[in-house]
Amino acid sequence: MEDNVILRIGAKILIPFILLFALYVQFHGDYGPGGGFQAGVIFAAAFILYALIFGVDTAKRVLPLRFVWFCGALGVWIFAGVGVVTLVLGGEFLNYNVLRHDPEHGQELGILLVELGVFTTVFGVMVAIFYMFAARRQVR
Amino acid sequence: MTVHLPVLQVVIPLLAAPLCALVRHGRIAWGIALATSWASFWIAVQLLRRVQAEGPISYALGGWAAPIGIEYRIDLVNAFVLIIVTAIGAVVIPYALKSVEQEIDAAKIPLFYAAFILCLTGLLGITVTGDVFNVFVFLEVSSLSAYALIGLGQDRRALTAAYQYLILGSIGATFIVIGIGMMYVMTGTLNMMDLSVLLAELGPNRTIAVAFGFLTVGISLKLALFPLHSWLPNAYTYAPSAVTAFIASTATKVAVYMLLRFFFTVFGWAFSFDVMQLDLVLLPLALIAIFSMSLVAIFQTNVKRMLAYSSVAQIGYIILGISMASVTGLTAGILHLFNHAMIKGALFMVLGCVMYRVGSVEIEAMRGLAKKMPWTMAAFVAGGFSLIGLPFTVGFISKWYLILGALERDGWQWWLVVGLVLTTSLMAVVYIWRVVEAAYFQDAPDEVGEPIREAPLAMLIPTWTLILANFYFGIDATFTSEVAGSAARALMGIAP
């Protein structure tokens, strides 16, 4: 793909918008359709597009495998960590009411954090799956 | 914190699994897995004690009360299953250290433990939850990690075995979701307790009958009920030894628990057995499974495969007990759930020891092994006694209750059932004997390379722990039979 100018330029223009759209889907989940899973997939799709056009090795310099791997695990920790914090604060597991001074703000903060966890994991896992499959061919 | 134990049962392994995936060294991952499995076992024991003292525990996730929120609900039945799963986990993980270091690439060992703990998470999740869709989610967590674990086996046939299991397991899971969806259409709820009330009000209905059919087939695939067992022999044979020991003694047991939960709690036994006449399906299948699979086991040359077929037969015993739809029969089924987990766990661990030293579990390769590995083979004989059902072993207790249950029923055909149970016990003698004969009474093949020694203590101690548990609960069965009896009465809706 190195010498395909249209694809290279097209991807360069598209990728920032894809990333932005992912963040929109993530943070607009309160008011419209969206959420961590969709956003994570879109965010990962931007990097996968980058890797398809510019090669997996270039992509790995931007986003090392170790990092996406870490993201995959971190998201689960964010999710379960919010649950554990609510336990410590005296509520049930994932009872966001106790996170802030009043239940409404607590619920808002709680769902944002949990969706952030979902986003991180989904993004990490999606890119990791792509890297794994792509690296497989090079071995052979 | 004790009020939070139901959720901690699932969350602690859920937190440990990504941690295992991140560490680079296999032994650290093992340490995390060990701590997790023992903590889970401790929690399960606490939960059982609380359930015995105070009755069912309900825990509302997120503070949303049932039926709106997801409820974790623990009564005697799932408290007992939790004990089985966590106990096997707590014994298999110490054992896994050596076995896994030999059978799996060093680089993959942390991931192995991550998948192992995830599988444990899924199995525990299925057991604690009181929400039917949650059952599906945890079922897939446990199944997907199980496919990955089986695919790690050394032989390339492990890959095809894992693939086959993946296809059949996913069909099963999808059938279960379809069944759940149909129940949701009719009732608008996913909570098990709520469902049982609403389904009873609804009365017999075509959609519910179809949902029942989908659930029956889906769960039967997962628990490897004859003739849906075709994934099981290969999966057990080619999986790494520690994985076989764990999955053989927990995954199908949890599937049986799902069967009990859906048919007795959600649908109610009156609907399952009087309206749908489930016993007419389960009973013949169980009998065919017991007989044909015992017969097939006799002709196997690979001991792991032999025990895998024997597992299908043993699942037949559990289903036979359940299909009697009586308190004694159900008690026998639940007891055998526990007992078979211990028997097969122990036997597969023995085979793991053999694999570790000999590198093969073919009967040929085990000739004359009793002289070189006396403790390992003694454990096999002891476990074999239990599988056959000799007195003072847990196998005897299960068969005793099973026969009592059959004798309670009238009619000549139940005498045939009793006869079949006794005959198949003799068949178990035959296939266990084949191994014993090779190990004790045949000469060892000429050795190439370094001489075969006794298995390391790190593997023998967990193995013998399970073997001794086989005898302990076989001699003093008051604990298990009391819990299983009360669980059976609770499932049948009779006051304990």
Add this chain to the structure above:
Amino acid sequence: MNVLGLVNYWAFIFLMMVGFYILISQGNLIKKIVGLSVFQTSVFILYISMGKIRGGTAPILMEGDPVYSNPLPHVLILTAIVVGVATTALGLSLVVRIHEAYGTVEEDEIHDLDVAEAE
């Protein structure tokens, strides 16, 4: 409730049978994964259809008291989609490794190789 009114459910049954048929009839491991995906996707349609109300909007906080579709089946199916993604990824990765180990992804050829190895 006429036949056309249930078109979603007809689609569900059709897709389910197509997926199931591919699973049973195909010997190619990748085609089997395709079949499995179709089979799982059919269930998504079942769930989404049951949440739908004619004229219903998305269940988002709005002025007044709008008619909205039941969001719960959507949430459930989002979970099922994630499960489907994971199953497909794992299935395909197994196929990749099977291809590396056997050099083929045809079921009967793999069977022949296994039989040949056993003898």
